[in-house]
Amino acid sequence: MVRKEQLRPGGRSARVQASVHQAVRALLARHDRAEITFPMIATEAGVTPSTLYRRWGELSELLADVAVERLRPDTPPTDTGTLRGDLEAWAEQIADEYASTPGQAMLRDVLAANASGEQAFQCCVYLREALDTLTLRAQLRGEFSPGTESLIDGVMAPIIYRILFLGARPDEAHVKALVSKALHGLA
Amino acid sequence: MVRKEQLRPGGRSARVQASVHQAVRALLARHDRAEITFPMIATEAGVTPSTLYRRWGELSELLADVAVERLRPDTPPTDTGTLRGDLEAWAEQIADEYASTPGQAMLRDVLAANASGEQAFQCCVYLREALDTLTLRAQLRGEFSPGTESLIDGVMAPIIYRILFLGARPDEAHVKALVSKALHGLA
DNA sequence: AGATAAACGCAAATCCTTTGCGTTAGGCCG
DNA sequence: CGGCCTAACGCAAAGGATTTGCGTTTATCT
Numbered sequence: 289m290v291r292k293e294q295l296r297p298g299g300r301s302a303r304v305q306a307s308v309h310q311a312v313r314a315l316l317a318r319h320d321r322a323e324i325t326f327p328m329i330a331t332e333a334g335v336t337p338s339t340l341y342r343r344w345g346e347l348s349e350l351l352a353d354v355a356v357e358r359l360r361p362d363t364p365p366t367d368t369g370t371l372r373g374d375l376e377a378w379a380e381q382i383a384d385e386y387a388s389t390p391g392q393a394m395l396r397d398v399l400a401a402n403a404s405g406e407q408a409f410q411c412c413v414y415l416r417e418a419l420d421t422l423t424l425r426a427q428l429r430g431e432f433s434p435g436t437e438s439l440i441d442g443v444m445a446p447i448i449y450r451i452l453f454l455g456a457r458p459d460e461a462h463v464k465a466l467v468s469k470a471l472h473g474l475a
Numbered sequence: 476m477v478r479k480e481q482l483r484p485g486g487r488s489a490r491v492q493a494s495v496h497q498a499v500r501a502l503l504a505r506h507d508r509a510e511i512t513f514p515m516i517a518t519e520a521g522v523t524p525s526t527l528y529r530r531w532g533e534l535s536e537l538l539a540d541v542a543v544e545r546l547r548p549d550t551p552p553t554d555t556g557t558l559r560g561d562l563e564a565w566a567e568q569i570a571d572e573y574a575s576t577p578g579q580a581m582l583r584d585v586l587a588a589n590a591s592g593e594q595a596f597q598c599c600v601y602l603r604e605a606l607d608t609l610t611l612r613a614q615l616r617g618e619f620s621p622g623t624e625s626l627i628d629g630v631m632a633p634i635i636y637r638i639l640f641l642g643a644r645p646d647e648a649h650v651k652a653l654v655s656k657a658l659h660g661l662a
Numbered sequence: 663a664g665a666t667a668a669a670c671g672c673a674a675a676t677c678c679t680t681t682g683c684g685t686t687a688g689g690c691c692g
Numbered sequence: 693c694g695g696c697c698t699a700a701c702g703c704a705a706a707g708g709a710t711t712t713g714c715g716t717t718t719a720t721c722t
């Protein structure tokens with residue numbers, strides 16, 4: 289039921305969307321997500337509940353929208369001088385972000401809404417773009433990179449898997465081992 | 476709100492639980508999961524809705540309970556004679572099962588309920604047990620196995636990651652490559 | 663067998679969700 | 693620039709879902 293494609297880009301629609309997103313962020317800060325409802329968000333945002341029902345359909349869709357926006361990286365991955373260093377630093381950062389309580393909640397929101405949405409895919413695109421950046425950077429240095437797909441399989445997937453199913457991020461040594469193994473496979 | 480620990484094991488409680496679980500499976504077979512509600516399940520199971528609300532609290536908890544039961548493997552992984560063969564066959568089977576439409580829905584149910592439950596962990600335990608079996612089997616043959624943790628990182632996590640975030644399982648060649656890489660790392 | 667409390671059924675009250683209709687205000691074209 | 697078209701919204705009523713108090717059933721323990 290997400291209608292981003294046919295949304296009018298400017299004016300009132302945009303204001304409503306911004307107001308609603310901000311309301312969600314504000315409510316997430318002071319309530320358990322299980323308590324949050326459309327009427328609550330509507331009051332906070334100054335709109336009527338029916339607007340939310342028509343535009344987002346389900347609460348999980350709206351929460352996923354907000355989560356994807358929060359998961360979008362604001363800065364490119366830091367440049368440490370080597371692919372190994374870049375990967376280690378970036379993987380640690382992602383692990384911290386996604387394993388935090390709000391991070392885990394955002395991951396779940398994004399996956400729960402996936403039935404009818406594309407948020408999970410978009411979330412995955414962010415990771416892929418970052419890995420593309422690191423790979424390109426490595427190539428410019430003359431280093432060899434195993435490539436984005438291998439890095440997703442070897443580094444990202446294990447980290448995300450452990451966060452989702454075990455509720456805890458792998459420790460620093462484990463992340464380094466994953467990076468080593470991913471870089472070791474090809475060379 | 477899951478109270479399995481303090482549930483009375485036998486008698487009426489057990490009958491209600493069985494009836495409710497069966498009702499959920501029946502409803503999942505003929506309705507979209509978005510349409511399913513507690514009152515609907517209650518009617519199908521012959522109980523009152525308040526029983527469901529008190530015992531499971533949220534619909535996602537009940538759906539996750541049913542999903543975990545369905546994801547529990549009924550047979551041990553097939554023995555092909557080599558660890559590589561075992562891993563390939565088992566990974567293919569898991570990929571098929573989890574990537575199917577009901578499989579994806581079950582995965583999402585399990586993860587969505589994780590906020591207050593332990594279903595995701597239990598689901599992960601099944602995979603770990605199967606990998607333990609394969610590792611033990613390999614050791615009895617005199618083969619070397621990289622170990623359960625490495626196999627989770629190298630084979631299971633990438634498969635599950637791609638199913639969850641991309642909505643599609645890796646193809647057969649990709650799975651074989653994952654197994655090869657996992658077995659190649661140590662030796 | 664009797665006591666105890668968990669689990670359930672029932673029903674009322676509350677809240678969420680859906681939906682029809684009128685109004686507002688972007689976007690577009692003459 | 694002015695007017696048309698319709699997406700998006702607000703409002704309110706109707707329909708379900710959820711919660712909760714209370715009495716009853718029944719599993720468990722002594």
